[in-house]
Amino acid sequence: MTSGLARYIARRSLHSALLVLLITVLSFSIMRLAPGGPAQFLDDPRIGPEHRELLLESFGLKDPLPVQYAKWLWNVVRLDFGYSFIDRRPVIEKIAERVPATFQLSLTSFALGLLGIPLGVYAATRRGRWQDQTIRLFTVFGNAVPHWWLGLMLLVLSASTIRIFPLGGMYTVGDGSLPDRLWHLALPALVGALGGWIGFSRFVRSEMLEVLGQDYIRSARAKGLSARLVLFRHALRNALIPLITILGSSLAGLLSGGVLFETTFSWPGLGRMSVDAAYQRDFPVLMALTVIFSFLIILGNLIADVSYGLADPRVRYE
Amino acid sequence: MTGTARRLWRDRMTMAALGMIIVIVAVTMLASWIAWGVLDVDPYRQNLVQRYRPPSPANLLGTDDLGRDNLARTLIAGRVSLSIGLTIALVSLAIGVPIGLASGFYGGRLDDLTNAIIQTLINIPTLFLLILLSATLRPGVLVLAIIIGGLGWMGTARLVRGMGLSIRERDYVLAARALGASDGRVMARHVLPNVFSMVTVIAGFDVAGGILAESGLSYLGLGVQPPVASWGSMLASSLENVTRAPWLVVTPGAAIFLTTLAIFLLADGLRDALDPRLKA
Numbered sequence: 272m273t274s275g276l277a278r279y280i281a282r283r284s285l286h287s288a289l290l291v292l293l294i295t296v297l298s299f300s301i302m303r304l305a306p307g308g309p310a311q312f313l314d315d316p317r318i319g320p321e322h323r324e325l326l327l328e329s330f331g332l333k334d335p336l337p338v339q340y341a342k343w344l345w346n347v348v349r350l351d352f353g354y355s356f357i358d359r360r361p362v363i364e365k366i367a368e369r370v371p372a373t374f375q376l377s378l379t380s381f382a383l384g385l386l387g388i389p390l391g392v393y394a395a396t397r398r399g400r401w402q403d404q405t406i407r408l409f410t411v412f413g414n415a416v417p418h419w420w421l422g423l424m425l426l427v428l429s430a431s432t433i434r435i436f437p438l439g440g441m442y443t444v445g446d447g448s449l450p451d452r453l454w455h456l457a458l459p460a461l462v463g464a465l466g467g468w469i470g471f472s473r474f475v476r477s478e479m480l481e482v483l484g485q486d487y488i489r490s491a492r493a494k495g496l497s498a499r500l501v502l503f504r505h506a507l508r509n510a511l512i513p514l515i516t517i518l519g520s521s522l523a524g525l526l527s528g529g530v531l532f533e534t535t536f537s538w539p540g541l542g543r544m545s546v547d548a549a550y551q552r553d554f555p556v557l558m559a560l561t562v563i564f565s566f567l568i569i570l571g572n573l574i575a576d577v578s579y580g581l582a583d584p585r586v587r588y589e
Numbered sequence: 590m591t592g593t594a595r596r597l598w599r600d601r602m603t604m605a606a607l608g609m610i611i612v613i614v615a616v617t618m619l620a621s622w623i624a625w626g627v628l629d630v631d632p633y634r635q636n637l638v639q640r641y642r643p644p645s646p647a648n649l650l651g652t653d654d655l656g657r658d659n660l661a662r663t664l665i666a667g668r669v670s671l672s673i674g675l676t677i678a679l680v681s682l683a684i685g686v687p688i689g690l691a692s693g694f695y696g697g698r699l700d701d702l703t704n705a706i707i708q709t710l711i712n713i714p715t716l717f718l719l720i721l722l723s724a725t726l727r728p729g730v731l732v733l734a735i736i737i738g739g740l741g742w743m744g745t746a747r748l749v750r751g752m753g754l755s756i757r758e759r760d761y762v763l764a765a766r767a768l769g770a771s772d773g774r775v776m777a778r779h780v781l782p783n784v785f786s787m788v789t790v791i792a793g794f795d796v797a798g799g800i801l802a803e804s805g806l807s808y809l810g811l812g813v814q815p816p817v818a819s820w821g822s823m824l825a826s827s828l829e830n831v832t833r834a835p836w837l838v839v840t841p842g843a844a845i846f847l848t849t850l851a852i853f854l855l856a857d858g859l860r861d862a863l864d865p866r867l868k869a
Binding site: 420 | 708709712713714716717720721723724725797804805809810811824827828832838839842845850853854857
């Protein structure tokens with residue numbers, strides 16, 4: 272590893288750490304300074320003044336804001352996000368319950384979405400012909416339509432015709448076998464994969480066209496290598512390197528964008544949980560989710576940037 | 590006719606998209622008149638006897654959960670969706686264009702600073718921040734649009750920055766400077782007019798992106814609040830209607846789809862017409 276790369280990684284990590292800190296400050300400030308704030312439930316006239324004091328004290332709402340923030344942050348570092356306002360359970364416990372559902376859906380969507388890569392390669396090799404035009408049309412339409420609405424339409428279709436797919440949820444109550452779970456996963460995962468098909472195919476297509484125009488491709492062809500070999504050994508390998516930079520953000524997008532799919536398909540994941548928490552003004556849950564998701568997204572982008580630097584020696588770190 | 594206009598006129602797809610946008614804007618702006626005058630329905634009057642009626646001559650696209658006419662409501666909601674999309678675009682242009690222009694033009698420290706800000710904002714999970722902000726602030730329509738635009742100007746700034754960077758090096762900029770033009774004058778008279786046409790293209794994408802962003806947030810129940818309705822908020826309750834009243838799911842979503850598709854196609858066509866070399 273060159274010292275330039277090491278410096279780049281160090282600087283990039285520092286930037287990410289500062290960013291995480293900034294987001295904790297931001298979400299904390301939004302929560303505490305917003306009208307209503309966390310003490311709004313005390314407006315309830317049934318709570319007497321002496322209890323009000325006691326409650327404020329017990330929730331730590333009487334300290335100065337920076338002290339409140341420092342205490343909160345110290346707890347967050349130890350993964351203690353406090354207790355839900357709604358059911359008094361530890362926030363981290365509630366979140367842990369929902370993690371598998373969200374990961375199952377987003378990772379399946381992500382894996383299916385990777386099929387966009389061969390799609391992009393194919394479009395590039397058929398540049399300008401009807402296959403390329405069809406794929407382009409699909410991406411233009413796909414960009415204009417809200418994918419969660421497409422999911423809704425599939426539910427409508429499924430509900431009004433033969434019920435090929437379930438109308439939401441993770442499994443049939445009382446069943447929960449593997450085929451049953453896969454049956455429930457199919458539709459949301461496919462809709463979630465749309466973003467990958469569109470994003471990856473466009474990205475890979477343009478990268479492939481860029482690489483195919485390079486001199487070393489012409490050299491490889493000139494020395495008589497088969498078209499297949501040139502395409503897969505010389506072109507594809509180089510075209511895929513920049514893909515690393517969008518893999519991280521696309522997975523992150525699926526994690527956080529999952530809110531919409533989870534709502535559409537009644538999927539009991541973290542996204543749905545954040546919307547419910549927003550309705551109920553369950554601030555500890557909402558803050559925990561914001562911080563955790565920001566952390567994951569920033570970490571994902573950091574890993575993507577660093578691996579790009581490792582994979583492509585031409586990247587300069589100025 | 591200039592080259593750009595001629596190329597646009599010959600591009601049938603783009604002209605069709607433009608026509609569609611004109612129709613959509615016209616029917617949504619005339620929504621009230623169409624509802625009362627043409628369709629002869631009151632889009633706000635609830636009629637619980639008439640709930641969940643399928644499409645019929647009296648209610649061309651059926652009625653909703655409160656017995657209101659679906660078609661009339663879709664048209665009225667379109668006014669809200671389009672205005673929000675437009676406001677979001679204006680906000681992100683108002684922030685993104687000057688920032689991108691200045692950092693592309695001056696480079697150096699200013700460029701580093703704006704890059705750092707952009708990097709920071711891009712790494713923040715926007716949707717979660719929006720959920721957080723709507724939960725705490727309960728914003729009205731205008732504030733909502735300003736927040737979404739304020740969190741989404743980075744793409745615009747980057748594109749404008751790139752263009753500013755390349756224009757800075759052109760001969761006519763050098764010539765203007767040799768004649769003693771100030772930075773401000775060079776930017777206003779030479780750089781801005783040359784990025785302006787591309788900014789209109791970006792504006793198109795921003796409007797479409799704004800409509801999509803608002804619809805998602807409102808679909809979650811965290812955007813536009815009743816009694817105001819947008820296409821997204823009309824879909825918020827549609828989950829319960831998937832089996833009972835599928836027309837309530839189809840109409841607002843189709844309106845979003847057709848509008849954003851038309852805007853994307855127009856912006857795409859405009860870009861090709863402005864710079865034929867970019868055409869795929």
